[in-house]
Amino acid sequence: MNLNEEAKRIMAISISKLYSSRTQRGGLRLHRSLLLSLVMRSARDIYHSVQVLNETAEQQHTVPCEPQETVIEEPMDTSTDQTVPDVSIESTETDPTTDEEADIKPPKAEDGEWDKENRDWAQCDRHSRKRRGKAAAEPEFLPSKKARMDTEDDRRVGVLRSSNGNCCRSVEILTQISVPSAIEAF
Amino acid sequence: MAGAGDGDDEVQWCFSQVKGAFDDDIAEADIISTVEFSHSGELLATGDKGGRVVIFQQDPESKSQPLCRGQYNVYSTFQSHEPEFDYLKSLEIEEKINKIRWLPQKNAAQFLLSTNDKTIKLWKISERDKRPEGYNLKEDDGRYRDPSSVTALRVPVFQPMDLMVEASPRRVFANAHTYHINSISVNSDNETYLSADDLRINLWHLEITDRSFNIVDIKPANMEELTEVITAAEFHPHQCNTFVYSSSKGTIRLCDMRASALCDQHSKLFEEQEDPSRRSFFSEIISSISDVKFSHSGRYMMTRDYLSVKIWDLNMESRPVETYQVHEYLRSKLCSLYENDCILMRCVHEYLRSKLCSLYENDCIFDKFECCWSGDDSVVMTGSYNNFFRMFERGGRQDVTLEASREVSQPLMVLKPRRVCAGGKRRKDEVGVDSLDFSRKILHTTWHPHDNIIAVATTNNLYIFQDKC
Numbered sequence: 046m047n048l049n050e051e052a053k054r055i056m057a058i059s060i061s062k063l064y065s066s067r068t069q070r071g072g073l074r075l076h077r078s079l080l081l082s083l084v085m086r087s088a089r090d091i092y093h094s095v096q097v098l099n100e101t102a103e104q105q106h107t108v109p110c111e112p113q114e115t116v117i118e119e120p121m122d123t124s125t126d127q128t129v130p131d132v133s134i135e136s137t138e139t140d141p142t143t144d145e146e147a148d149i150k151p152p153k154a155e156d157g158e159w160d161k162e163n164r165d166w167a168q169c170d171r172h173s174r175k176r177r178g179k180a181a182a183e184p185e186f187l188p189s190k191k192a193r194m195d196t197e198d199d200r201r202v203g204v205l206r207s208s209n210g211n212c213c214r215s216v217e218i219l220t221q222i223s224v225p226s227a228i229e230a231f
Numbered sequence: 232m233a234g235a236g237d238g239d240d241e242v243q244w245c246f247s248q249v250k251g252a253f254d255d256d257i258a259e260a261d262i263i264s265t266v267e268f269s270h271s272g273e274l275l276a277t278g279d280k281g282g283r284v285v286i287f288q289q290d291p292e293s294k295s296q297p298l299c300r301g302q303y304n305v306y307s308t309f310q311s312h313e314p315e316f317d318y319l320k321s322l323e324i325e326e327k328i329n330k331i332r333w334l335p336q337k338n339a340a341q342f343l344l345s346t347n348d349k350t351i352k353l354w355k356i357s358e359r360d361k362r363p364e365g366y367n368l369k370e371d372d373g374r375y376r377d378p379s380s381v382t383a384l385r386v387p388v389f390q391p392m393d394l395m396v397e398a399s400p401r402r403v404f405a406n407a408h409t410y411h412i413n414s415i416s417v418n419s420d421n422e423t424y425l426s427a428d429d430l431r432i433n434l435w436h437l438e439i440t441d442r443s444f445n446i447v448d449i450k451p452a453n454m455e456e457l458t459e460v461i462t463a464a465e466f467h468p469h470q471c472n473t474f475v476y477s478s479s480k481g482t483i484r485l486c487d488m489r490a491s492a493l494c495d496q497h498s499k500l501f502e503e504q505e506d507p508s509r510r511s512f513f514s515e516i517i518s519s520i521s522d523v524k525f526s527h528s529g530r531y532m533m534t535r536d537y538l539s540v541k542i543w544d545l546n547m548e549s550r551p552v553e554t555y556q557v558h559e560y561l562r563s564k565l566c567s568l569y570e571n572d573c574i575l576m577r578c579v580h581e582y583l584r585s586k587l588c589s590l591y592e593n594d595c596i597f598d599k600f601e602c603c604w605s606g607d608d609s610v611v612m613t614g615s616y617n618n619f620f621r622m623f624e625r626g627g628r629q630d631v632t633l634e635a636s637r638e639v640s641q642p643l644m645v646l647k648p649r650r651v652c653a654g655g656k657r658r659k660d661e662v663g664v665d666s667l668d669f670s671r672k673i674l675h676t677t678w679h680p681h682d683n684i685i686a687v688a689t690t691n692n693l694y695i696f697q698d699k700c
Binding site for chain 2: 055058062070071072074075076077079080083084087088091
């Protein structure tokens, strides 16, 4: 659907802008990162809402399935306490493993190992704010890290780095990113 | 339209001068990042991405000149800021000059504050047109004389010399900002000034560099809850206890330093309720205020967001008294996936694919335009794309779009009003929205404090226009 793809495209653009702003001279710009994350969040909400709308429309034309599936069809990571904009269709928090199984459109460039990496990451994000193992979270194409002091800011940067590791991936995984964590880089 | 001086006659703007080379290949260091007239208007300072400050001085008026006002010529050039490296955070600190603010003149020397992302510097610009000559112990070129050759004494005297303009850093105000400085503003008390970054505003004394007072702090305890940042701040022109700061959410807060040491609680909050019918996907970005300026009178303030300029009366917080659309035709170029109440029901629009977020993709939506008042507060000016700039007469009487271009760079050439065709049939002299050059933008403009002279910065050129006299 047009709207769906546009939302995906905006999210991909936003992620790539966030990623490229890391390498900009002068460092990350807080204002710009905030605006990018706002756009990304809106696109993510639209994407999810469109998904839900599609699935609801489809359901009306098909034989009702097992009740379990209707729950699974609304993946949304609401692990943070951010005020999610009201949408016309209520979304529920689901277990990330069931998200993984029930994705209608499976991620395009995936292999099983990559999914597992991101699934584990999403779980970590939900329950713990510990710094993730960098080796596990960072794909190879990211530039090598510079030495950093272990400050509060660095922990946040670690989070951003992890989320930016998904910058080229499909949106279904992107939507599990906690958007405000992009701002945590500061 | 009228500026300073005649109230009724329409002002015609003419080209006066252009500074900078007309190269197709622009060096990034030459990109102008700030422009500011001094309080008398005699000096005009520019800062660029390379950390340099160039000051132009107006020649004294002369009847023999074709234009009745003196031209601006280079007075002083100096390197204000150098690139630095923050070793603790492994971050490079850009040398780009974000803002220049002049201090009111107190003696023969001129003073200005210039700032990059992290450090503010106070510069003294002074003239030297005499030098002492006739020392007893050394020659005029500095070499020491053999004491045994000194047979008589003389008194050194000052002799005239070629004018030399010296710029020296008198104060360096550093290490007070974690985030990027976006504004500085000198207080009317001539002793203090403020500097603002994304989350904090600090108050400095011009004489004291090793400490500053934090007067505004909007950093949340948990950065995940961050929803807005400070985008600009300015002191009131007459009340030394009052300042305003604007936010990325489109609000302006007026604070009174007499109320408390930390001005987190505003005295006034200026916010216009968003029109729900205009809500679009990028509403939050385009409502971010990029500049705020008090009028010279101190009664009004002007804010600039992405598409409009708003004039606020300080006595009314609920809405601006005047709103001017700068380039409303760009609204359709924003991605509008998002309608107000029912986000999905009216969702499929064919035009979306063609106009999809072009301004978001090419980063233009993040451009920070500045705005300025004329000397008598009767006209406001701001920049746009395609090297266009807009002037709006107060009271909504007239507005005009002019262009700073190489084609209109002959002295006395009158600027012709330009028009942008938003849609439909394009007339002969109009420019279509899709043919606008978004790489040529005017972000920085300034108006002479007493006269109808304006300085408009394109990417790397400074245009000076004045009214026809």
